[in-house]
Amino acid sequence: MFKTHTCGELRHTHAGHTVQLAGWVHRRRDHGGVIFIDLRDRFGLTQVVINPTHTSASDFKRSESIRNEFVLQIEGEVALRPEGMSNTKVATGAIEVMASKVTILNPAKTPPFMIDDDGDNVDEAMRLRYRYLDLRRERMSRNLNIRHRLIKFMRDYLDQRGFLEVETPILFKSTPEGAREYLVPSRVHPGEFYALPQSPQQLKQLLMVGGIERYFQIARCFRDEDQRADRQPEFTQLDMEMSFIDRDDILALVEGLLTQFCEDFAELHGRSLMFKPFLRLPFHEVMERYGRDKPDVRYGMELFDVSAATRGSEFLPFQVANVKGICVQGCAGYTRKQTDELTEFAKKAGAKGLVVLWHDADGVRKSGAGTKLSDAEKTAITAAAGSKAGDLILLVADDDRERANNALGELRHELGIRLKLGKPDQLAFLWVVDFPSFVRDSETGHWAANHHLFTAPKDEYLDNLEADPGAARSKQYDLVCNGYEVAGGSIRIHRRDVQERVMKILGLSMEEAYKKFGHMLDAFEYGAPPHGGIAPGVDRLAMLFAGAPNIREVIAFPKNQQAADVMLGVPSPAAEKQIKELHIRLA
């Protein structure tokens, strides 16, 4: 061992002990006659004093060449700091180590950016190119620690409840129903391919047929889709599946896990739960109130409906079936230019236009056609909006209610971000339940599974499933936090006949269905238990707990928006020999 203690460990009680420390030079302060070094390892900082009174002349001479990020081993005696010299900002601030021996284990070039600077002020491309240096910074060390705590907590929590962790293969079967996949050519089977799993969905259901009953896995998933701040080509989910349970059992389990984690590790992330228990709303209500299936519910600004009050309005835009709006508090000072910009935004989000009302001391005012609004309408609007002087009211009118909801939902979301309405230290969890089973593909007009084709419709819709697919609600559930989808799952279909009916509605011929999912259909015939599951996203949860702006901050080696790793040079061309062996040819 190079060290007897970590750099975060020594206290005044260690005074007089001879210790060995090893780590990196965080900062050095060379006073000519005496040199102070803040020695850093993952556990903290300890001040090392290199003084000729304690150190040999040759060691002192050599110590003058020490620079930041050199790797050192220090042997010395722990001493209480002189009277009035302790540093309360550091855990080890009461002591210092008087070096008797200084060993330079490895010198270091000057880093391209500062390690002792914890701010978010270095270009991310630079940080990723030198990720091994970035990881030394406190922010990354802290984020990875939070991630580790979360995963450890998940494992322990589920283990205590009888779950079995099972690994499923990474070399899997292509299932082109879902996201675009990463393909791996087979050397042994010319012209055939493995696919990396988008999720272990089918395998975990087969584990249920296999009698595992309670399964989980910290599962890596792969999707070859374009990146976002909360999306990486490979990401990690807490994949879970249970047999002989219903929806509420799963919700209670996950809610319990996350609630307890937040409470046990509050000191770690400084964030608190806003809702205990979590909010729970049906999908249609979420859309009516927030206009978005993953709303940030840390703030209100809910959609209101004035369709009844505007019926028969003289104001042309209001002569439609639905008039809904949001009230933006304190924004009556917005200029015409600003509201025009909001109108543009609303149009991009699908609205035909945006009616803007300024609620000021004299009442409700509107530029242009404002006079067409009757006093009764204005009163009804301010009542529904709950607005007061100083607020801005935004209204969207549309015969298509969904379109009005969506546009307002986008506006609400955008304004929530711009106005910083969500408090960063709060976590607002919301369960969204009772999703539609099927949605119509806007291009083909065909029915598509809202979640995936293994999701069970609620029992009361089974009789009319084929007659009216659009009316069916499913046993799907999503968990939303601060505007992010952090988990999704469902109770699954466990009977072959129901599964085949759903496949038929989705337009799969029985031949196709059997070719793609025959293993599932077969398995369901051998006593598949009722089962369901969920998959909380580990990266997104860690991001929220760490207060990070994107999931790259909680992933040690993330890829950039081009799905590349600039440090490693990934992806890279393959040798001709390899390509040949795989029986593929480049275009």
Next chain:
RNA sequence: GGAGAUGUGGUGUAGCGGCCUAACAUGUCGCCCUGUCACGGCGAAGACCGCGGGUUCGAAUCCCGUCAUUUCCGCCA
């Protein structure tokens, strides 16, 4: 596939038509310094402003293109 933002010494920024022979902070290097902890003092080096083209008497600054990074839309069963 589309839209926006950004790109200036090692790093982070300022400058946004002539005052730029490019400023500031920090880092780096040299000298000095035995109680600092974002140590301090003195001095020095370091960028032709992502790249290419254009407009102009004159471009870091305006325009076009391109590349890179990023955010969002599409996409993400």
